Amino acid sequence: MRISGPVLGAPDVAQLTKFYSDFLGWEVEHLDPPRPGYPTGDGWSVLRPADRGTKIEIQYEPNYVRPVWPATPGSQGMQIHIDIWVEGMAAGVEWAKRCGATEAEHQPPDRDQAKLRIMLDPAGHPFCLWSE
Numbered sequence: 001m002r003i004s005g006p007v008l009g010a011p012d013v014a015q016l017t018k019f020y021s022d023f024l025g026w027e028v029e030h031l032d033p034p035r036p037g038y039p040t041g042d043g044w045s046v047l048r049p050a051d052r053g054t055k056i057e058i059q060y061e062p063n064y065v066r067p068v069w070p071a072t073p074g075s076q077g078m079q080i081h082i083d084i085w086v087e088g089m090a091a092g093v094e095w096a097k098r099c100g101a102t103e104a105e106h107q108p109p110d111r112d113q114a115k116l117r118i119m120l121d122p123a124g125h126p127f128c129l130w131s132e
Contacts, residue, residue, distance in 0.1 A: 005054040006080055009061035010123045013043035016058050019122050020047050023099040024084075026056070034060075056082075066124035070106050082127045089114050092129045101127075 010016040014031065021028050026047040034042035042060040071077030086092030093103060096119050104118040104126060117129045 005056050006082065007057040007059055008123070008125055009064055010041070010058050011061065011064040012041035012123070013045055013058050013060050015041070016121065016123050017043075017045040017047065019100045020056055020058070023096060023101065024049070029055070064123070067126065069104050069118065069120065069124075069126045078126045081125065084127060084129055086129050086131050089117060089129060089131045092131070093117055093119070096129065 008016065017028055017031055020026060024047070026049050028045060029048050030044075030046040032044045034040055038060070039062075043058075044060065045058045046055055047058075048055045065076040067078045068075040069078060084092075097103065100122045101119045104120055107113055107118055108116070115131050119127050119129055121127060
């Protein structure tokens, strides 16, 4: 067995698909449009890198609750996050922002921000940019 990649729940599949496609430069292998009678955010997608070694799927969640970072009692915390390696932190943060991410207000105080930065995708999923 092997893990092929995560599936992210989202309130707007097309929006989150575009973000990850632009940000990572991955191909949109599949994008289902909204089903008849469903909201415009409905759908399902698969994105893959050129080497096809992994994937990210995005699926519509009708009751999506945006995660809160850092976790707070009684709020929806993150369930999973993606680590993304970047060669240069400043350039990685700037690129993520241009693609639609935001930098999390809270950054772990015990971590070197030149090596780790917490970002949020358009649906609020935290992801880490890291560098050596």
